[in-house]
Amino acid sequence: MAEYSTYGSVAVLQVNNPPLNTFTRHVLQALVSGLERAQRDPAVRSIVIAGKGPTFPAGADLEELLGTAAAPLLSNLRMVDKHVDTCQKPIVCAIHGTALGGGFELALASHYRLAVPSATLSLPEVHLGMLPGAGGTQRLPRVVGVKSAIQLITSGQDIKAQQALTLGLVDKIVQGDLLKEAVSFARSVEGRPLEDRRISQRTVPDADKVDEVVEATRKTILRKARGAIAPLTCVQAIQASVLPFAAGMAREADLMTYLMTSWQAAAQQYVFFSEREVRQWSHPRDKHINFRTAKPTVIKSVGVVGAGTMGAGITISLLQAGLKVVLLEVNKKQLDKAIAVIQKTLRQKSASQKMSQLTTTMDYSQLSDVDMVIEAVFENLRLKKEVFRKLDVITKPQAVLASNTSGLDIDKIAAATKRPDKVVGTHFFSPANVMRLLENIYGKKTSAETVATVMQLATTIGKVGVLVGNCAGFVGNRMLGPYRSEALFLLEEGVDPQDVDRAIEEFGFPMGPFRMTDLAGNDIGWRRRIEARLTTEHGPPPDTPALYRRGDRYCPLPDMLCLQGRLGQKTGAGCMMLQEAKDDLTENIYIRFRTDGSVFDLRRLLAHTKTLEELILDLLFADDCALLAHTEAALMSHHAPSMCNRYDPGSRTALPDPVVLQMIQDYRQEHGFKKRTISSQEIVERCLYSLINEGFHVLDEGIASRALDIDVIYLFGYGWPRHTGGPMYYVERVIGLEKLLRSLETYSARYPNHSHLQPSPLLRDMVAKGGSLAALGTTDSKL
Numbered sequence: 190m191a192e193y194s195t196y197g198s199v200a201v202l203q204v205n206n207p208p209l210n211t212f213t214r215h216v217l218q219a220l221v222s223g224l225e226r227a228q229r230d231p232a233v234r235s236i237v238i239a240g241k242g243p244t245f246p247a248g249a250d251l252e253e254l255l256g257t258a259a260a261p262l263l264s265n266l267r268m269v270d271k272h273v274d275t276c277q278k279p280i281v282c283a284i285h286g287t288a289l290g291g292g293f294e295l296a297l298a299s300h301y302r303l304a305v306p307s308a309t310l311s312l313p314e315v316h317l318g319m320l321p322g323a324g325g326t327q328r329l330p331r332v333v334g335v336k337s338a339i340q341l342i343t344s345g346q347d348i349k350a351q352q353a354l355t356l357g358l359v360d361k362i363v364q365g366d367l368l369k370e371a372v373s374f375a376r377s378v379e380g381r382p383l384e385d386r387r388i389s390q391r392t393v394p395d396a397d398k399v400d401e402v403v404e405a406t407r408k409t410i411l412r413k414a415r416g417a418i419a420p421l422t423c424v425q426a427i428q429a430s431v432l433p434f435a436a437g438m439a440r441e442a443d444l445m446t447y448l449m450t451s452w453q454a455a456a457q458q459y460v461f462f463s464e465r466e467v468r469q470w471s472h473p474r475d476k477h478i479n480f481r482t483a484k485p486t487v488i489k490s491v492g493v494v495g496a497g498t499m500g501a502g503i504t505i506s507l508l509q510a511g512l513k514v515v516l517l518e519v520n521k522k523q524l525d526k527a528i529a530v531i532q533k534t535l536r537q538k539s540a541s542q543k544m545s546q547l548t549t550t551m552d553y554s555q556l557s558d559v560d561m562v563i564e565a566v567f568e569n570l571r572l573k574k575e576v577f578r579k580l581d582v583i584t585k586p587q588a589v590l591a592s593n594t595s596g597l598d599i600d601k602i603a604a605a606t607k608r609p610d611k612v613v614g615t616h617f618f619s620p621a622n623v624m625r626l627l628e629n630i631y632g633k634k635t636s637a638e639t640v641a642t643v644m645q646l647a648t649t650i651g652k653v654g655v656l657v658g659n660c661a662g663f664v665g666n667r668m669l670g671p672y673r674s675e676a677l678f679l680l681e682e683g684v685d686p687q688d689v690d691r692a693i694e695e696f697g698f699p700m701g702p703f704r705m706t707d708l709a710g711n712d713i714g715w716r717r718r719i720e721a722r723l724t725t726e727h728g729p730p731p732d733t734p735a736l737y738r739r740g741d742r743y744c745p746l747p748d749m750l751c752l753q754g755r756l757g758q759k760t761g762a763g764c765m766m767l768q769e770a771k772d773d774l775t776e777n778i779y780i781r782f783r784t785d786g787s788v789f790d791l792r793r794l795l796a797h798t799k800t801l802e803e804l805i806l807d808l809l810f811a812d813d814c815a816l817l818a819h820t821e822a823a824l825m826s827h828h829a830p831s832m833c834n835r836y837d838p839g840s841r842t843a844l845p846d847p848v849v850l851q852m853i854q855d856y857r858q859e860h861g862f863k864k865r866t867i868s869s870q871e872i873v874e875r876c877l878y879s880l881i882n883e884g885f886h887v888l889d890e891g892i893a894s895r896a897l898d899i900d901v902i903y904l905f906g907y908g909w910p911r912h913t914g915g916p917m918y919y920v921e922r923v924i925g926l927e928k929l930l931r932s933l934e935t936y937s938a939r940y941p942n943h944s945h946l947q948p949s950p951l952l953r954d955m956v957a958k959g960g961s962l963a964a965l966g967t968t969d970s971k972l
């Protein structure tokens with residue numbers, strides 16, 4: 190646990206608790222014993238603490254911290270801290286790997302710190318809903334000042350060795366053998382006075398400005414925290430660092446107890462383990478096919494087809510992971526643009542050498558030798574099938590063929606090939622080089638080996654891969670459907686778009702539903718609805734009521750919006766449409782092609798077509814049309830000043846527009862809706878409960894095999910607030926399944942035609958039988 194050895198006058202304590210040398214109570218007990226022994230031994234004049242194997246201790250063992258062993262763990266940690274801080278012999282910490290949380294705090298309690306250049310230090314407790322409760326909030330500000338301490342602790346950011354040296358957190362960077370250097374360093378400081386080496390005895394350098402600093406940062410922290418209590422509690426603890434050390438420590442301990450017993454800390458620790466647990470996948474159809482039994486194919490080279498925003502982002506992710514990439518794009522301008530974006534991004538990340546791993550081409554035959562292809566063309570089934578047909582012929586027979594689709598049928602895509610066992614979905618999220626989620630979709634015929642390969646690929650490229658089944662929208666986008674519908678129905682009843690957004694953002698999402706679709710592009714959903722023949726232009730049958738489709742309530746506002754060119758931020762306006770004379774509109778609408786920025790006057794193009802609607806639809810969906818095959822058309826209306834959520838050029842700030850509010854009012858009148866006041870609580874409940882209810886359907890159908898898979902998808906792909914643990918965790922542990930059921934019953938009784946508010950049979954069953962999501966396969970083994 191902590192190996193004791195001596196090198197002349199130097200005692201060395203090496204923590205040995207693989208894989209990360211985390212502090213269990215036994216490790217800490219062994220450290221206390223080692224320190225006592227070294228203090229007792231008159232031959233020992235200095236002490237080195239180090240980690241054996243890959244790292245210095247990476248913090249407290251979370252399984253113990255959360256379980257019944259928490260009390261002895263904490264009391265042992267305090268004991269170590271006291272022994273170290275009051276020790277009369279110099280203690281030198283030798284840091285390599287990751288000195289995190291309690292590990293870093295142990296180093297701060299010591300008298301000297303040496304680190305190898307690759308070492309990383311951090312206090313990441315805020316991500317676990319806690320604070321650095323072993324003196325971190327008291328010692329760090331004594332070294333770096335309150336301002337920097339607030340920044341470092343509330344962000345939990347990594348501090349690289351060189352930065353730590355600059356900040357005064359380490360005393361020396363060691364290039365050679367760390368342990369040897371640490372022993373010789375310890376010897377060199379033997380007998381020197383220790384008082385000025387004890388951080389606890391120092392005063393905070395910017396103590397006189399503490400209130401000012403806290404006041405200045407509070408607003409930003411609150412905004413970023415989005416409902417999480419840990420960041421501001423960290424600030425309160427840091428504020429106490431200007432008190433005498435013992436008083437500050439007492440304040441830190443009180444606040445730590447408050448956080449550790451909060452539901453948010455439990456939720457965030459669930460997130461930590463769930464992020465890792467999704468790697469332990471098993472095939473819902475056959476549990477014998479799982480991460481242990483299925484062997485992935487080794488992937489060294491990947492072809493990416495399509496150099497749009499997604500294709501370029503995917504390419505960057507692959508290159509950053511050291512894979513060889515062949516990027517294919519049949520449009521030269523688009524290809525050049527993508528190369529420039531990739532180059533710029535890699536350069537910003539100081540990874541320009543990775544460009545040598547990239548081949549770009551317009552010729553499919555260049556893909557003949559890659560181990561895998563990820564297709565990232567326009568979201569259109571016909572086009573994707575065509576690409577897969579080609580790939581099947583060109584690539585080597587053992588190559589895996591993956592489609593980056595956000596919801597199209599993987600089986601239909603696979604059917605275009607003679608190797609459906611090698612076809613799989615890999616749903617990346619935009620921006621693909623930033624977003625951590627990779628939703629991997631198996632089809633009916635996808636082999637275990639192919640599943641294992643894409644799950645392994647996720648890990649290789651630093652993503653969180655979640656395995657899900659095939660259905661429209663898979664897990665994430667399918668659950669988003671009811672959420673969006675309910676948001677629209679709320680507009681019909683009297684809420685303004687910005688009120689819906691505000692309520693959802695107050696719950697903790699970075700963006701409400703309207704700002705989110707404006708960002709993603711309103712045309713994405715529109716295209717899907719058109720393909721499903723749901724929009725007015727392509728359906729419904731004449732005898733269907735205006736606000737119904739296939740027996741379900743339907744809100745046509747987003748379709749009307751798209752027809753007016755309000756596609757979101759990319760067109761400078763989104764959200765709600767402004768009902769204007771179409772003739773007027775044609776005067777002002779242009780089409781801008783993203784590849785070269787050229788602008789075409791619609792009136793000229795209109796000469797060849799019947800109506801404006803038809804023209805826009807043609808342009809947006811004609812993937813085989815020469816104009817659009819390799820470009821994404823963006824419609825740009827010059828009516829922006831009078832539009833609802835409009836965006837000043839280059840800005841992402843949504844500006845509500847009174848004209849549109851009037852338009853919604855007209856829409857309500859036209860369809861006989863009576864405006865009423867709706868509370869934020871109702872907005873949140875109706876939107877989120879309908880999303881979660883769909884999650885129960887998804888589990889019932891085996892599309893997701895565990896509730897934690899859904900949680901991870903929403904946390905890493907959709908901005909679900911981390912401190913709530915994810916939708917399924919939140920509803921079970923915070924709201925309660927019974928309350929969810931009762932609320933859904935109330936709302937569905939009020940809105941019998943909103944089918945997504947009808948409680949799922951699984952939810953009813955679980956409430957009736959007292960079942961839990963954990964029993965369904967949510968692995969809570971570590972919680």
Ligand SMILES: CCCCCC/C=C/CC(=O)SCCNC(=O)CCNC(=O)[C@H](O)C(C)(C)COP(=O)(O)OP(=O)(O)OC[C@H]1O[C@@H](n2cnc3c(N)ncnc32)[C@H](O)[C@@H]1OP(=O)(O)O
Pocket residue numbers: 208209211247248249250251252263266267287289290291292313314317321322323324441442445462465466
């Ligand atoms: C008033 C007195 C109060 C005293 C309170 C003292 C409180 C101290 C607070 C803390 O120290 S909290 C813990 C702080 N440390 C962390 O948050 C580190 C968390 N870990 C990581 O960030 C990463 O694991 C890593 C260290 C960067 C390594 O990443 P890597 O990708 O290499 O490995 P993983 O797959 O993440 O982890 C491997 C394996 O280990 C498990 N694990 C990681 N950290 C912990 C931990 N702190 N406790 C328990 N288990 C941990 C992880 O779950 C993996 O397990 P698996 O079974 O292989 O999935």
